[in-house]
Amino acid sequence: MPAGTLYRGREGMWSWVAHRVTGVLIFFFLFVHVLDTALVRVSPEDYDKVVATYKTPIVSLLEYGLVAAILFHALNGLRIIAVDYWTQGPRYQKQMLWTVVGLWILLMLGAIYPVLGHAARVLFGS
């Protein structure tokens, strides 16, 4: 690494860092996800067993994280595309980023119940 300290970038840089991190995360998840799904070919019992572990509260939380990553990556991906193709995109990139973050927060709030609801029921009883 070129010697040095952290660069204090602004919205653009941090959104890129987040985009990259989420992208890599999703990739590795997808890799694992395909492997586990492949189990349906091998043995339905094993598949159900694995999927059952997905139904624990901790995995639900991870799942929530995954949804967060995908949603951010997807929304920010659309922002990047707007920056690329819309002539005024670069000028409004910050506004677009805040829109993305806003939408993302809304969607994540909306996803709390569907994704974490079951976990909550398991933990606290319904």
Place this chain on the structure above:
Amino acid sequence: MQIHKYDTVIVGAGGAGMRAAIEATKRSRTAVLTKLYPTRSHTGAAQGGMAAALANVEEDNWEWHTFDTIKGGDYLVDQDAAEILAKEAIDAVLDLEKMGLPFNRTPEGRIDQRRFGGHTRNHGEAAVRRACYAADRTGHMILQTLYQNCVKEGVEFFNEFYVLDQLLTEVDGVQRSAGVVAYELATGEIHVFQAKSVIYASGGTGKFFKVTSNAHTLTGDGQAAVYRRGLPLEDMEFFQFHPTGIWRMGILLTEGARGEGGILRNKDGERFMEKYAPVMKDLASRDVVSRAIYTEIREGRGCGPEGDHVYLDLTHLPPEQLDAKLPDITEFARTYLGIEPYTDPIPIQPTAHYAMGGIPTNVQGEVLRDNTTVVPGLYAAGEVACVSVHGANRLGTNSLLDINVFGRRSGIAAADYAHANDFVPLPEDPAAQVEAQVERLRSATGNERVSDIRRELQECMDANVMVFRTEQTIKTAVEKIGELRERYLNVSIQDKGKRFNTDLLEAVELGNLLDLAEVMAVSALARKESRGGHYREDYPNRDDVNFMRHTMAYREVDATGAESIRLDYKPVVQTRYQPMERKY
């Protein structure tokens, strides 16, 4: 020590150096030595424009331009040179356009032109639009365009090489240029460049003033190197003070601001230039405006708590016009003063700007060793040189023109000379002087600091040889400089290393400034008249009988090793225009 051999060596990569390099590289093996990366040169700071009688927007011709140049220079201009300047201006601008320079355009798609101080139609009738420009970044565009073309031509640059000495060798009783000695900043190594021809294009020397529009790096290295080898310096007393520098900082606000309609006002809001120059008003030539500003300040009409500045008022101009034509200077006001030029007038004061004098050359750029004979193989162009097209006062936009016209001419002449002549043998131990100088500074243990001496020099120059001068003030300056030179012998530096030792080079540069300041003051003392940029309160009038001549200053060293300055004079070349009283 390393030795390099080139046909042509160019010292400096500002506008003049690179314009010369483009020509020389096509014709001979050329090296450009520059103490800054080329695009850092101060040509890039020039704002307003470059004069040429293109007549793109209104009637104009090069003869009017010649006249304005001569009159602007208070008749100290060599008129043959001024004719060349004005005549070749047109091609100089067109050449730059063809190289890619993005000039502002007229509605017809031609190069646009604007008004500038001292440029008139029909011998002074009214202001004419003669300055070709690219917003207020004309110098930037020229520097970039020339660098781009150097890249295209494959010019060989030695970046961050400081030329510290000129080598002369006597062949058949004639002193010829043999090459230069340079100090490589990155390594501290000393390089000898043997060359058939050498062109100096190392720019101005404004840093001996405190309030100046000049860069920290404009320390007159070229002038000093040549002068120390016994060659003369011409008209050093003539220094231009630009009327509109940002108050206390000296950062330039182009005359183009007044060309676009800006107005100077005193503390009463009065447009005072109407009193001093009824026709041209705010666009009178620079020396006239600078003196007017100081007169206002002295007579108590200056602005601010200390009454030490006046205002440049742009508030009546539409914001769109400021954005389109003066984007950079409005930004300077915002950045450095926290002022919004749309609504507030900008505090300004005159700032030391341009050295009219320098290394004397003829119109081919050949350096003169006395009033008539040239030093074979030695050339100079740009602000370092004195052709003299600017005489006692340079007109705005004529310098960007000068560097292009005479940069090109000297580039061609030097390359041709290199073709026709052979290498001159290097003097014995060519690097000796520079090695000794560097070694002395590096091992010096004295107790004087470079920055102290430099500050005192700058304050002394500002106080005593700026816009107004008298016998008394100049004498004070001469004495003070003498004292500072003594103290300079005792400077020591803290950085003893080899790499990027800018501490060392600042000391070297200070030595150059001291030498040149002394020449300037001594020349000014002897000129007992007022002309152009040189204004003597004790001799307020121009004296054509005694002083219609160029000053030539020589460094003399007697048997005991004591230095002194010998002044001589050179006649002014007059062709068509007889001196008249100068009124705007």
Place this chain on the structure above:
Amino acid sequence: MSTPNSPTLDKHSSALDAAENTASHLITVTLRVRRFNPEVSAEAEWVDYRLPIDPKERVLDALHKIKWEIDGTLTFRRSCAHGVCGSDAVRINGRNRLACKTLIKDINPEKPITVEPIKGLTVLKDLVVDMDPFFQAYRDVMPFLITKGNEPTRERLQSAEDRERFDDTTKCILCAACTSSCPVFWNDGQYFGPAAIVNAHRFIFDSRDEGGEQRLEILNDKDGVWRCRTTFNCTDACPRGIEVTKAIQEVKRALITRRF
């Protein structure tokens, strides 16, 4: 239009404020400079300097004060001191800036002000970096007007709109603030970097130029425009206010439209 002679006293206010404020009151700041001198040590280190300074002064003035009054070995580049020559791009408080265009008062003088060399170029001494790779990338995009056919006798005509098309990118002073702020460049110096692309843009969109195709071809390669990840650090860093990312996107779009 105000009549030329009307007093403009109403306009004096803010200029006067500035005047009064400049009646200098000094404050004490700490400059924390990243220093490196290979002639002394192989390590770079932070050194703190405390000095009195007028908040209206520039960071460059502070560096000069250190060099001239405290420690003459401090090394940095500078020339014009007003933001037009591009000598003194450094990293101030973590972001790329020109030292001569950053006023002390604009960067919270309460806390130590950090000054370090720009990232991604070899550090040679203190704040001085090796600019050669940077200029090499610049040269590699053929940054000069390319035309075919005979030269016209007068100037080439260009409409004001055509001139305006590339105005933004003509402002570049090659300070490298953008390129050395680019995360891609930090890790891979082979990337052309924003400054080179800006200078290619300046010619690609010049109506007089006929070499656009060649430049686009050069920038189409693996270390060209496609490496840009639109992080906008370059745009934020540019002291000339050039919309660098926008220029890069325009080059990308030009490549796509010309290839299809």
Place this chain on the structure above:
Amino acid sequence: MSTDITDAVELTGSSVAPYSPENPAPVIEPPRARTKRTPRSTRTNFEMYGWLFMRLSGVVLVVLVIGHLLIQLVLDGGVQKVGFAFVAGRWASPFWQYWDLAMLWLAMLHGGNGLRTVINDYAEQANTRVWLKTLLFTAVAFTIVLGSLVIFTFDPNIR
């Protein structure tokens, strides 16, 4: 000169290297600096197509992935319903088969190309880059092949 260096080390006897103007330390270099000879031009449109593909696949993926998420996690019961039977039910319809197939391919290629960029950015040694990319390529190819096989050879009656 060269003999002095070892002497000096002994003399100072400390771990501090005896750097001096004559014997400077190495300078601080960044990775992969550009020189006159680099980078070598390849003259292909590969990077451009890669870039375009990222955008196009991105847009399509928004629909596919968000749809997938909705169905899997939100609509009637979330993950809780997922099980062999659920999968079997869905893949009975070619529509969902192709949906998932497209998603698999696009996501893997998109992610794979994305990771290629990441590798290009951070792997400094040319060797490391080659190795990592080979690994990546294998992983992506394997996943795609495996995934496609599963979708098409899926047998609901395996039980």
